[in-house]
Amino acid sequence: MTRRLLLTRLGWLLPSFLVITAVTFAVAHLAPGDPLQLSEDSVTNQAVIEDARRQLELDRPLLHRYGIWLGRLVRFDLGASVTDRRPVLDKIGEALPRTVVVSGLALLLAVAASIALGTFLARRTDRLSGALSASLALASGVPSFWVAVLLLLVFATPRGVEWFPLQGLASSPEAGLFDRLWHLVLPVACLALPTTAMLARYVREGVAAALEQDFIVAARSRGLDERRLLLRHALPNALVPVITIVGLQLPHVFAGSVVIERVFGIQGMGLLAYESIGTRDYPVVMGVSVVMAAVTLGSMFLTDLAAVVADPRARLPGSDR
Amino acid sequence: MKLKLALAVLAGWLVLALLAEPIASELPIAVRLDGTTHLLPFWTRPAALHGQTQQSLANRAEWMIGTLVPYGPLQTLATTGVDRSDAPPYAPDGRHWLGTDEIGRDVFARLVHGSRMTLLIALGVVLLSSLLGTFLGALAGWQGGLVDAVISRALELASTFPTVFFLIVLVAALRGPSLLAVIFVLGTTRWPETARLMRAEVLRLRDRDFVVAARAMGASRWWIMRRHLVPNAIGPVLVSSTFAVGSAVLMESALSFLGLGVVPPAASWGELLQQAHRSLVTPGAWWLAVFPGLAIASVVLASQVVGAALEGIRRGASKG
Numbered sequence: 001m002t003r004r005l006l007l008t009r010l011g012w013l014l015p016s017f018l019v020i021t022a023v024t025f026a027v028a029h030l031a032p033g034d035p036l037q038l039s040e041d042s043v044t045n046q047a048v049i050e051d052a053r054r055q056l057e058l059d060r061p062l063l064h065r066y067g068i069w070l071g072r073l074v075r076f077d078l079g080a081s082v083t084d085r086r087p088v089l090d091k092i093g094e095a096l097p098r099t100v101v102v103s104g105l106a107l108l109l110a111v112a113a114s115i116a117l118g119t120f121l122a123r124r125t126d127r128l129s130g131a132l133s134a135s136l137a138l139a140s141g142v143p144s145f146w147v148a149v150l151l152l153l154v155f156a157t158p159r160g161v162e163w164f165p166l167q168g169l170a171s172s173p174e175a176g177l178f179d180r181l182w183h184l185v186l187p188v189a190c191l192a193l194p195t196t197a198m199l200a201r202y203v204r205e206g207v208a209a210a211l212e213q214d215f216i217v218a219a220r221s222r223g224l225d226e227r228r229l230l231l232r233h234a235l236p237n238a239l240v241p242v243i244t245i246v247g248l249q250l251p252h253v254f255a256g257s258v259v260i261e262r263v264f265g266i267q268g269m270g271l272l273a274y275e276s277i278g279t280r281d282y283p284v285v286m287g288v289s290v291v292m293a294a295v296t297l298g299s300m301f302l303t304d305l306a307a308v309v310a311d312p313r314a315r316l317p318g319s320d321r
Numbered sequence: 322m323k324l325k326l327a328l329a330v331l332a333g334w335l336v337l338a339l340l341a342e343p344i345a346s347e348l349p350i351a352v353r354l355d356g357t358t359h360l361l362p363f364w365t366r367p368a369a370l371h372g373q374t375q376q377s378l379a380n381r382a383e384w385m386i387g388t389l390v391p392y393g394p395l396q397t398l399a400t401t402g403v404d405r406s407d408a409p410p411y412a413p414d415g416r417h418w419l420g421t422d423e424i425g426r427d428v429f430a431r432l433v434h435g436s437r438m439t440l441l442i443a444l445g446v447v448l449l450s451s452l453l454g455t456f457l458g459a460l461a462g463w464q465g466g467l468v469d470a471v472i473s474r475a476l477e478l479a480s481t482f483p484t485v486f487f488l489i490v491l492v493a494a495l496r497g498p499s500l501l502a503v504i505f506v507l508g509t510t511r512w513p514e515t516a517r518l519m520r521a522e523v524l525r526l527r528d529r530d531f532v533v534a535a536r537a538m539g540a541s542r543w544w545i546m547r548r549h550l551v552p553n554a555i556g557p558v559l560v561s562s563t564f565a566v567g568s569a570v571l572m573e574s575a576l577s578f579l580g581l582g583v584v585p586p587a588a589s590w591g592e593l594l595q596q597a598h599r600s601l602v603t604p605g606a607w608w609l610a611v612f613p614g615l616a617i618a619s620v621v622l623a624s625q626v627v628g629a630a631l632e633g634i635r636r637g638a639s640k641g
Contacts (some may be wrong), residue, residue: 012474016474019424020482025489030494031490031493137625141615141625142614142617143574143575143617144579146574146613149597149598149610149614150607153610248481253482255484255485258485259579262579273486289490292482295483296483
């Protein structure tokens, strides 16, 4: 039964969350060095270091520290960054919206573009569609950051044309909406590219398979026009599996932005994770991992839910889905 | 036709990777200096040639058989004998076929030597993840019950959890990047796909007559898994491993691009792209970005074509 399946899924959420955070906690803390060794002013006095270690509870056993961290987490206390003493929640509060905007837009763009492309390609076998298929295959085979570097070379440096900004998300803190959108064009396009290429393939295969099914032939014989046939009958059927793929792709788009964020100098979650690991800033690393775990588990659960909502067969009693 | 081209591309890169030194090295293939003949000095590294380059040997040696490209991957402007008034990076020309980077290193030499690093990592990653995935997948499908539930759930988590984030944390924990660390780190993220395929195949096979017969004859579970299930289920795993070569190359390049892959100055394709990104500040050096990217794309696309062809063969075989 569907309800039981969803309940089981719900039951797995907490253990999964604990596993993700515990593994991250252990791996991050097993890394050699700690924040105090890496910061400049602490090399002088060993006693001061020991004192600070005790204060940060770095001298306690790993499991004990994980327990303390969990205890604080349930009170929504993620602690403060070791490097600049700012609350982790503030840092995440700054970085998260940037990443959500970039990867959210990228995912939307990828879904829209891949549905359009996939549907188009499913029905045509001419030169144009062949060329499009080939370029989609090419797009899935090149690193997205390479595309980003090339785009920057062409569109954002003096040697090419300087149509787009090289770095950042805005020219100034009080920049207008247009300026901000302008800064988003290249990062979003680069981030969407590999996902579009992958999704379009699924949509194309799905639509092509759906168009060959009996109910389509029957509908066509009743005199339904091709357009309606495609949009109302074939496409919805083809999109059910795509929902699952999009849902499970979301965390990757979210985190895949780390490379894109680095290329375009966007201070988002990816760069935050990258920099905090470099300085062994454990509270920030763990804060990011909480967000990553939430995104992962949330999209897994919503994907299950969406599959049930989208596919009426899954709601039938006794169905296994 | 397409398949032949893809196989040729892969074979070509393998040859380049294996023969990187005879193709591009600072030392010649053979040289006679001060009455002794040195054969393949780039592999034997004789003390007499320490610090020498083909450019410095050109005047001193009696005779010399040079390499195709007379520059090593680490050879900088100071020793390449290029005498120009402007500062590097230099655009591609007759001397440096693919140009040089900001300290005058030959891009072609770095690309060829980088192919060895990148392909070594890719093959190591595919091998490790296939072994891990085969084992866990077979275990889940064969044991069923709680083992299956836990492995399946771990598989789902591992394939959905953002790889990049996990990689960043793991690389930090492994005392910085090294060749083995990179292979280990990437290998541990690729196993879910193999495991999923293996599990499905084992579930399909476990109740077939030959397995039941083996069981009835008293074969142990481990024996059945090893001798009957895994060999019969390995087809899809091999196909996915072929595709995995491409994605491993992509992942290596992303990791190196973040500065978490191969340690500079050693070259890999991702490291070359990182260089290219850094030199965006001295714009116009398109050759730094274009050629390594093309190399990556060629391997990824070729492995996809070969994978698709293998998949076709497998489907045809299971039908017939």
